[in-house]
Amino acid sequence: MKSFASDNISAAHPAVMQAMERANHGSAKPYGQDEWTEKALAALQQTFGETARPSFVMLGTAANVLGLKSMLQSHQAILCSDSSHIHVDECGAPEAIIGCKIITTPSVNGKICLETCRARLSMREAVHHSYPKVLSITQQTESGTIYTIAELQEIGRFCRENKLYFHMDGARLANAAAALNVSLKAITADVGVDVLSFGGTKNGLLMGEAVIFFNPELGQEFHYLRKQHMQLTSKMRYIAAQFLAYLENDLWRTNAQAANSTAALLAQELGTLDHVRFAFPVEGNALFVRMPKASLERLAKDYYFYIFDEEDGPGFPAGWAMARFLTAFDTTKEEVLAFAKAIALCK
Amino acid sequence: MKSFASDNISAAHPAVMQAMERANHGSAKPYGQDEWTEKALAALQQTFGETARPSFVMLGTAANVLGLKSMLQSHQAILCSDSSHIHVDECGAPEAIIGCKIITTPSVNGKICLETCRARLSMREAVHHSYPKVLSITQQTESGTIYTIAELQEIGRFCRENKLYFHMDGARLANAAAALNVSLKAITADVGVDVLSFGGTKNGLLMGEAVIFFNPELGQEFHYLRKQHMQLTSKMRYIAAQFLAYLENDLWRTNAQAANSTAALLAQELGTLDHVRFAFPVEGNALFVRMPKASLERLAKDYYFYIFDEEDGPGFPAGWAMARFLTAFDTTKEEVLAFAKAIALCK
C-alpha cells in the first residue's frame, strides 16, 4: 500500500548503504575506537563548529533522553510544547529514565510559548515543586513548522536570562536547515543550543543518532551514561559510516530539500481543493490537513497515513478530522501528484 | 503572627500526645511487630472494613507515592486533576520514584473531569504513549470541595469499566467524612477505592500516615517497598499510638467537625463582604477567596496565609488575587471572628 504516513518508512539512501558495505571489511576496534567513528565525529565537529562534542547513540529517543539527562536532576523539570515528541511519543521515557517532570506550554503551531514558560519559572521558589531547568524545542516541529533564526535567537536569549539549558530535538533538523537555507550550525551552536539530538533516520539513514554537546560544562561523563543506558554499540563503525556518507557533499541537505519540495508540491496541489484545509503552515516536509472524515476514510482505502485528531478543530467545519502527510527524501513527484489526485477525488 | 495558612501548623491534639507518652514505656519489638501497631492496624481495619489492609508510613507524600507505585509500572500513567497534590506539590516524587507519567485533566472546582479522562484512554492503543492505569482523586480536594457519594460511585464505576485502579489521596479525608456525615468506609471501600492514603497530620496528629489497600491483588509486597523507600520506622509504636488515639471515640471526626465548622463560620462572615468572593464552594475546612490585591497585602501585615493565584480569575474583577484560608481542629471561634473582622477592614 502506498504510504504518506511517515518519513521513517523509507529505505536508506543508496550512498548510505554503500558506506556501510565499504566499512564491512576487516577488523576494527570496538566501542567507537575505530577509524570510521573518529572520522565521523570529526566531520560532525566540522559541520556544527568547534564547540561541538558529538557522540553516537542508537535511536532518537535515546538521543533526546540521554541528552536531557545530562542536564537534569530528578527534581528539576523540562519546559516544552505540549506537542513535543519527548512528551507525547516516547512512552514516558524522560520520566522513567531521568525521573523528572515535564511541564508543557500550549503549542502554537507546534512551537513553544515563551510567555507560558516565563509564568512557570516562579515555580522555582518552593521546594514543593519541580523547577524548570531545561527548555526543549523540536526543530522542525512536530507540527511541520520551522522556527526562524530570530525565534531561535529569542529562545536562546530567554534561556540565558533565566538560567535554563537549551535543548533541541533535531530529528528533522535537516529539513529545517534546508527550508531556511542555512547551515546546521546557524540554527544550533549559533543560537545558543546547549545540547542537540541530531537525527538522520528520517532523512536517509538506517538507524543511529548523534547527541551533540555545545555547552562545555555538560556531558563530561556522557560516555558512562551511554554505556549504562544501553546505547554503546560494539561495532560503532556501522553507525559512523552512515554519518560519513550523510555529511559528505551535504547529502543531508539534498535529501531534506527533496522531501521539502515534494511536500511543497503536495501543499500547492491541495491548496486548490475546497475540502482540504491546512491546520498548520507547511514549511518543511509535513502537512497537517483537515478534511471531512468521510473523505479521509475513503482515502485510507488506498493510502496509509495517520489521523492526528478525530475531533473537530476550532475554526474548521464540523466533522473534519486532522490527518498528517509526510514526504521523504525518496518521495517522487509522480507519487505526490497521484496522491493529490486521489485526495481530490475523495471529496 | 496569626496564621490561616494551613492545617499543618497546629500542634498535635493533647489526646494524641498523651497516647505517645503512654507508649513510651518499656521495650517493644521493632519494625511494627509491637502491640501498639497490632492494635492500631486492627482499629483501622475495623474503621475501614474487613477488606482494608493498612500499613504505616511516615509522611503523606510517601503514602501517596508508594500506594501509587504499588499499582503502576513506569510505562503506565496516572490520571488526575491538574490541581492534585501529587502533580503540583510533591516535587515530582511520582515521576522520580515510580518513573511514570502524570496525565492531568482540567480541575472542575478541584475535582477530576471524567470526560477528559475518557478521551485520554485512547492513548492506550500505541506503544509510543504511557497509558492510563490509575485514576487518582483527592478527598477533600485541594480546592476545598468534597466529592459526594454519588460522584464517588460514578468514579468507581468509571474505573471498573475502564480497567483503571482507583486511588484516593485522603490527607483530609476526615474533613470530607465529617462534612458528608458518613463513615470513612462509606467514601472509600464502599465506592470502590483500591488504594487510599489516610492522613492525620492535618487533623491532630504529629506525623505518620496510613496506606490502606482494599483491592486484594495489590500491595502484596508493600512491606518491601516501604522498607526500600525509607518509610519503615524501627519504633513504630509512636506512629501506631497516635492512630489509636485518633480512631478512639472518633477523635478524627470531632477534630474535623471543629475545623469544618470554623471554616463555615468564616465563610458566613466573609459572605457578607463586597470585596470578597469565593473561588470555590466552601464545603470542608478550606476557603479560596478572591479579593483585591491591595486588600490582601494589607491583611498580610497581621496574618500569615498563602496566595494561590496572583493573576486575574475568569469572572472576577481585575486585580483580585486568590488566597487560601484554612482552619484546623484547634482554630477557635474567636480567632475566626477576629480574622473576619480584619478582612472586613482591609477593604
Next chain:
Amino acid sequence: MKSFASDNISAAHPAVMQAMERANHGSAKPYGQDEWTEKALAALQQTFGETARPSFVMLGTAANVLGLKSMLQSHQAILCSDSSHIHVDECGAPEAIIGCKIITTPSVNGKICLETCRARLSMREAVHHSYPKVLSITQQTESGTIYTIAELQEIGRFCRENKLYFHMDGARLANAAAALNVSLKAITADVGVDVLSFGGTKNGLLMGEAVIFFNPELGQEFHYLRKQHMQLTSKMRYIAAQFLAYLENDLWRTNAQAANSTAALLAQELGTLDHVRFAFPVEGNALFVRMPKASLERLAKDYYFYIFDEEDGPGFPAGWAMARFLTAFDTTKEEVLAFAKAIALCK
C-alpha cells in the same frame, strides 16, 4: 520477653519525650521554618563545627541513602565493607534510589579494607564498569567495633588522595565518641568526612535522623532531594525538639556511655565462660559471640536476640553459631547480670 536483640527496642529517653511535649503548644510554621528547627540545627552546627550543614530526615535509611545520593551519579559506585548496613540491611535502597552499584571489601572486624579498595580503583579506567566515587564506613561498625582516630585519619587521607568522597553512617556514632572519649566533631569533621548520617533512634530518640554535609560542594539542592524522596515532615518541630534534648548537656554521650558500660559488663561476665567466645572485639554497645547452637536454643526460650551466622566460623568449634547481643541506654546492670547468668546456665 526480655530482649538483647537491639538498641531500637527501647522507649525514648524521658527528657526527649518531655521536649516533644514542650513543643506541642501553639502554631508553628511548617516544613522546618519553625523555631525549634532553627535552634536544633544551630545546636548541631555547634556540636559538629562551623562547616556542618545539617538537615533532618525521618529515618536512618533515608539519611544514608539521600546523603549518598548527594554524592553519586548512577554510573558511580560506593566502596564499603561487606557487613555494611547500606549493603546488607536496607533492602537494596541504594540501588533502587540512587541506581548505583555497591562494591564491597571483605569486612575486617566490621571495618573496610583499604587494600581492597585500592585494587578496585583501577575499575575507573573503562566505561564498562561503574567506578568508585564514595567510600562509606559505619562508626560504630555493624560488628560492634570502633574505628580509632588514626584509622579514620588514614581513611580520610585515602579518600582525598583518590578523589573519593568520605561517607559515614553514624547510626551509633554516639557510642563510638563515648568509647573513644572524644567529641563528635573529632571523628567526623576533623577526619575529613564529607557527609554524615547522625542517628539518635538507637540511643534515646523516638525517630528522626540528621544528614550533615561538611563538604561545601555537596548537598546544595538537598532540600529538594529530601522533599522528593518523601522525608520532609510538615511538623518538623517534633524531630527538632528531640535533637535539642539529645544535644543538651550531651545527653547523647550520657546515654551512649550507659549502653557501652553495660555492654562492657556483659563482656566481662561472659569472658569467664568456656562455652562463649567473642567473634569481634567488644568496643561499644554490641557483643558478637559464638556459642554452641544448643546453648543458644536454650537461651532463646527466655531471651529475644538475633542469630547472625548459623554456620561454623573459622577458628571456632564446630556447631557454634554467632549471636548478637546489644545493650541500650536504659539497660540496667541487673538485667545484664541476669542475662549473663542465664547464658552461664545454658552450657
Next chain:
Amino acid sequence: MKSFASDNISAAHPAVMQAMERANHGSAKPYGQDEWTEKALAALQQTFGETARPSFVMLGTAANVLGLKSMLQSHQAILCSDSSHIHVDECGAPEAIIGCKIITTPSVNGKICLETCRARLSMREAVHHSYPKVLSITQQTESGTIYTIAELQEIGRFCRENKLYFHMDGARLANAAAALNVSLKAITADVGVDVLSFGGTKNGLLMGEAVIFFNPELGQEFHYLRKQHMQLTSKMRYIAAQFLAYLENDLWRTNAQAANSTAALLAQELGTLDHVRFAFPVEGNALFVRMPKASLERLAKDYYFYIFDEEDGPGFPAGWAMARFLTAFDTTKEEVLAFAKAIALCK
C-alpha cells in the same frame, strides 16, 4: 595491528550484509510491523520452539537488562556468578535501570555456584534484605567454558524448586550450541530457561539482539518496556534481515564452529608451550591463559588483546598474568598459527 582481543572486532558476515542490502528497497511499515520482522520472528520461533516469544532490541546490554527487568521488582535480586557480564561489564546498568541488587557467587570456571545460591535464599525471610528472584547464567560463560546439558538441567530444576526465574545471557550461545553439537532449543527452552538474550554481534551480525521469553507469564508488556527504554528502532527491517540471514541454513552454527575450531587449534598449539598455561578449560572460542608478564608485554607489541588479571593466580607461577584470546567466525587457520608462533617466541 593484528588482534585476538574479542569477537566483536570482526566485520559482519557477507551473507548478513547482503541481507541488509536486499532489505534496502521500498517502503516498510515502521516499528516492527514490516514483513522482514514478521519473518525473522517466525524463524526465531521455529528455531527456539513454539513457546518462544522473541523481540528485537539494539544491543546485548539492553537484551540482558530489559529481559531481567521483565522478571524483577527493585526489592528483588539477581543471583549470578561474580564473573557475569551483567555484574562486571555493563556499567551498573541492572542497578540503574531495574534498581535491583545483584548477589554474586564465586565463579567456578566462570559458572555459577548453586551451593552458594542456596545459602543466599535464606535472605528471603526478612524485609531488610533484597531477596533473590532471578538466577542468571551466561552460556558460553565469560571464562570460555560451556555448561553441559546436565548442568543446565540441574540449574533449571534448582530454579523451579526455589521459585527463581531462570535467565540466560546468550551473547555467545551459538558457540555453546556448536560445541555441544545440539540445537539452540536444547540448551534454552528444553532446560527451563524463562528469558534468553540471544546475541549475534559476536558471531557475524552488525548489531541487534533478540530477547526471547519462554515463560508465558513474563514479558506481556515488553513492547512498552522496549520503547520506553530506548530500544525500539523505527526501521526494524535492518535488524530483522540480519537475523533472517543468521538463521538461514544455520549460519550461526557454521560461524560458531569456525570460531570454536580456530580456538581449539590455538589451544592445541599453546598446549605444547612451557610458558603458557590455561586458566580455564577451552571449550568454545575463548582462551584464558597465564603467561609471564614479560612475555605478554613482548607479545603486545605485535598483537592486540586484553589482560584480565595482572595479579598472580593461585596455582600458577608468580609473575604470570592472565590474558584472554578470542577467535571469531572469520579468524583463519593461518592467523592462528602465526599467533601461536609469536607466542612461542615470547618466551
